[in-house]
Amino acid sequence: MAEKDDQEWGFATRAVRAGRRPTAEDEHSEPIFATSSFTCESAAEAAARFAGTSPGNLYSRFTNPTVRAFEERLAALEGCEHCVAFASGMSAILATCLATLKTGDHVIASRGIFGTTVLLFQNIFGRFGVDTTFVPLTDYAAWERAFRPNTKLLFIETPSNPLTEVADIRRLADLAHAHKALLAVDNCFCTPALQLPFRFGADLVIHSATKYIDGQGRCVGGAVLGNGELISKDVYGVLRTAGPTMSPFNAWVFLKGLETLALRMKAHSSNALDLARWLERQRGVRKVHHPGLASHPQHELARRQQADFGGILAFELERGKDAAWRLIDATQIISITANLGDAKTTITHPATTTHGRLTPEQRRESGITDGLVRLSVGLEDVTDLKADLARGLA
Numbered sequence: 001m002a003e004k005d006d007q008e009w010g011f012a013t014r015a016v017r018a019g020r021r022p023t024a025e026d027e028h029s030e031p032i033f034a035t036s037s038f039t040c041e042s043a044a045e046a047a048a049r050f051a052g053t054s055p056g057n058l059y060s061r062f063t064n065p066t067v068r069a070f071e072e073r074l075a076a077l078e079g080c081e082h083c084v085a086f087a088s089g090m091s092a093i094l095a096t097c098l099a100t101l102k103t104g105d106h107v108i109a110s111r112g113i114f115g116t117t118v119l120l121f122q123n124i125f126g127r128f129g130v131d132t133t134f135v136p137l138t139d140y141a142a143w144e145r146a147f148r149p150n151t152k153l154l155f156i157e158t159p160s161n162p163l164t165e166v167a168d169i170r171r172l173a174d175l176a177h178a179h180k181a182l183l184a185v186d187n188c189f190c191t192p193a194l195q196l197p198f199r200f201g202a203d204l205v206i207h208s209a210t211k212y213i214d215g216q217g218r219c220v221g222g223a224v225l226g227n228g229e230l231i232s233k234d235v236y237g238v239l240r241t242a243g244p245t246m247s248p249f250n251a252w253v254f255l256k257g258l259e260t261l262a263l264r265m266k267a268h269s270s271n272a273l274d275l276a277r278w279l280e281r282q283r284g285v286r287k288v289h290h291p292g293l294a295s296h297p298q299h300e301l302a303r304r305q306q307a308d309f310g311g312i313l314a315f316e317l318e319r320g321k322d323a324a325w326r327l328i329d330a331t332q333i334i335s336i337t338a339n340l341g342d343a344k345t346t347i348t349h350p351a352t353t354t355h356g357r358l359t360p361e362q363r364r365e366s367g368i369t370d371g372l373v374r375l376s377v378g379l380e381d382v383t384d385l386k387a388d389l390a391r392g393l394a
Ligand SMILES: *Cc1c(COP(=O)(O)O)cnc(C)c1O
Pocket: 088, 089, 090, 091, 114, 117, 157, 161, 186, 188, 189, 207, 208, 209, 210, 211, 220, 221, 222
């Protein structure tokens, strides 16, 4: 858990300096506190820390200075009071649900969300009596119709995975609040460098730090951000009691990742838009999904809501799964892996990997066709990426 600080600085300065607290050793780079517990001066001090009346560290399940530095820096970038780091993006989503829902509650989530998040809501929370309705991300009438008296949480990703649909965060926040529900935004695809959901009324922001925050595919981690006791008491309480803790080493990697985040997001966005425009002109490509394209149905909204369009794109091949697999297998540079947000460009066939556990019906509803290929565009020379894809398109 972290208090916000340094909000008067610009984004780039916060990304490099927020949360920095040099120790008595005067180190310049933030240290890794590889310790599971912390000592106290006296029995009285130990009692005070356990009671919460003294602020010192106790035990790294819930207090570690390296993790705290990461939390403070990310909170400073999203522009909110508190951040709680977690062991993974999924445990951040799990903690959000455990902190805000109880048996008998109802959730509305968008259809295009990360496949594992769908399974978390349906298979795990379904067993505990929490019902989830899935609606198309941009069909606002469907969101309105889905409300029940017990609806407590709205959950979205924007842009969505893998079709990059863009939701109007302000509109969904207003809708949630009119029904006394909370809006949670999984901000994994944009990161705070490109999108600040709190400015549009979101109540909770969730991250898989595994993706762009790390940016080089090394560590798994996540975070939940927001204001007030919702985060400092409820979400933090889940971490402290249930223990899906981020390791100090991973926190240090993510902390360093934040220092270059804005630069990387700019380069990912520019490479992706270049590739998307090029793909639109290739034979055998039926459709390209990227918010930066004028052909994207929410292009104007993305312009207003985001600082840039991001590094993810998807495209549909006319000849279905065989053509998609052939294209993937013909690549020599691009990595075949489901991870995204890496400096290395990655390629995925969603229908048989990330969305493979969904039923064919669910895949159809989510627009995951057999010919769909997703690219997480990395930081290589875009000319080399085009040549790599051209081989499989030929
Ligand atoms: C990867 C991902 C997650 C899950 O994060 P992990 O760190 O893999 O647990 C959640 N949401 C989105 C949008 C993701 O891409």
